[in-house]
Amino acid sequence: MSVVVHDTHGFVLDARALIDQGYSRCVRWTENLKSYVKCRFKSQYFQLLKSYYNTSISSAVDKGKTDIFQEADLPRKVKRRKRKHSDLNQGEHDMQAFHEKIRTVILEGTKSLLDAARCVGYLNGSVTDTVTEPLPLQECNLAALCEMAKDLPVVDGHQDKCVQLLDPEEGCTSHLDLFSQVTENKSDWATVVTLMGQEYVIPPHAAFLLSDLTRIQPLVSYGQRFDLIVLDPPWENKSIKRSRRYSSLPSSQLKRLPIPLLASPNCLVVTWVTNRPSHLQFVYDELYPHWDVEVVAEWFWVKVTTSGHFVFPLDSPHKKPYEVLVLGRYQSLSNDSPSSSETLAAPVDNNRVIVSVPSALHSHKPSLSEVLKPYVGANSKCLELFARNLQPGWTSWGNEVLKLQQTSYFTLNLLDDYAAIPEGEDAETPGKASPPTIT
Numbered sequence: 001m002s003v004v005v006h007d008t009h010g011f012v013l014d015a016r017a018l019i020d021q022g023y024s025r026c027v028r029w030t031e032n033l034k035s036y037v038k039c040r041f042k043s044q045y046f047q048l049l050k051s052y053y054n055t056s057i058s059s060a061v062d063k064g065k066t067d068i069f070q071e072a073d074l075p076r077k078v079k080r081r082k083r084k085h086s087d088l089n090q091g092e093h094d095m096q097a098f099h100e101k102i103r104t105v106i107l108e109g110t111k112s113l114l115d116a117a118r119c120v121g122y123l124n125g126s127v128t129d130t131v132t133e134p135l136p137l138q139e140c141n142l143a144a145l146c147e148m149a150k151d152l153p154v155v156d157g158h159q160d161k162c163v164q165l166l167d168p169e170e171g172c173t174s175h176l177d178l179f180s181q182v183t184e185n186k187s188d189w190a191t192v193v194t195l196m197g198q199e200y201v202i203p204p205h206a207a208f209l210l211s212d213l214t215r216i217q218p219l220v221s222y223g224q225r226f227d228l229i230v231l232d233p234p235w236e237n238k239s240i241k242r243s244r245r246y247s248s249l250p251s252s253q254l255k256r257l258p259i260p261l262l263a264s265p266n267c268l269v270v271t272w273v274t275n276r277p278s279h280l281q282f283v284y285d286e287l288y289p290h291w292d293v294e295v296v297a298e299w300f301w302v303k304v305t306t307s308g309h310f311v312f313p314l315d316s317p318h319k320k321p322y323e324v325l326v327l328g329r330y331q332s333l334s335n336d337s338p339s340s341s342e343t344l345a346a347p348v349d350n351n352r353v354i355v356s357v358p359s360a361l362h363s364h365k366p367s368l369s370e371v372l373k374p375y376v377g378a379n380s381k382c383l384e385l386f387a388r389n390l391q392p393g394w395t396s397w398g399n400e401v402l403k404l405q406q407t408s409y410f411t412l413n414l415l416d417d418y419a420a421i422p423e424g425e426d427a428e429t430p431g432k433a434s435p436p437t438i439t
Contacts, residue, residue, distance in 0.1 A: 003370050005116040009109035010299070010353035012117045015366040016046045022203040022392035028192035028412065029168035036415040039190060039201055044135055045360045045409070049125075051309045052319075092317070094277035099320070102351075106300055106322055107314065109353035114308045117355070125307035135360055145196070146212050146399040149179035162221040166202060168193045178210045178402075182222045182395070190392075192407060199407040203392040212399040213249070213256055219397050225264040226395070227380035228372060231257075232272040232365055234386060235279050251282045259291040262383060265332040266345040268376050269293045272365060273324045283326050293328040297348040300324060301366070303358040311358065325354075325368075348375050364404065367391055 002021055005012035023039035088096065117123045164176060166185045173193050176183060184207040185191055191202045209219050236248040259269065269291070273280050288295055301323045303311040310321035327348050356366045369382065369391060376382075387396035389404035 013356040018367040023190045026190040038413045123308040143399045162218040200405040205393045206390045207395040226383040228376045228382040231385045263330040267330040295328045297327040297350040299352045
């Protein structure tokens, strides 16, 4: 079950289960031959057994903090001189003020959710499928390919020319234009195909465009209006610049995103924001008003270990164990016909907490599909911007949109018996039975 707990404080998510539910039925194509596989995201990416800091349990007991949740809240011991409050710069003052404002929400919400999760045997430290092998390191050159693709001719803006179907049964997929056309997998099954010389797992009913902001027009010409838009912008910060893990984007450039051309009336717009106060203020004061989006709620993603410890001390002056989500409603000024989101625009609860074990992969956020469903409707059209992976039934855009879909991130087991395939169904044609091809 991907949503382990749901109460008035928020949710406890099994992030890996959220991924795997889109791959329960998977077809693999190799040189036009079809086989059936069981596909699961590798478990070692979610095996965060210890916090990113050292905590002495005996020290916690000596101070009367015998509860696991309290013990995880102990500050990390550091040798450097503790800075005085007066030494903080304005940004650090603002961050501390924001932290104090939301601290009780984080603390009480997380404790309540952890207590409920442990009652059902989750986040109690038990890991049944521990894998000791090192994490696979997969080099990603998709952003570089997007940069090279800028020299390709721009596809005509007509909707029919901006969409192509992923149909490996028809033959080789190497001819697909992934950079200036939206690619759709209309199958009810996940599909493993070779694209650009590598194997990728494409979820059922997923669509994607591999491009950067300069080549986003095919997504607009795609002609879809979305009821939910989730953004995970590559915010600028010093650590990213030093590590060079990916290219960041100045905040002002985010205004170029064509949200009014992509959003249906009352579309729910959700933005992941770093704990830097200037970024949060920018979303509130500039970005959302620029798009005619009204802020309706603020949520928090709290990252914990498999034992329910904060990954960083809650009151750490540096890294926090939480990230912020700003939720808003697009206020359409046009006379567009009402969409499903307009009739199902339920009020969004404020100060909800999402608790989960984070992925070991940088900036790999948990899927929000299940927790946001009550606010947009079960059959709503959903879009993720700056995505690094795909979701079943969603449209995704970004210059690394296929990064975490490479088969190196998954465990693929061949299904060699017909009983493993749902009775009466063929991979591509539900209702038509056919035995699997084993390769």
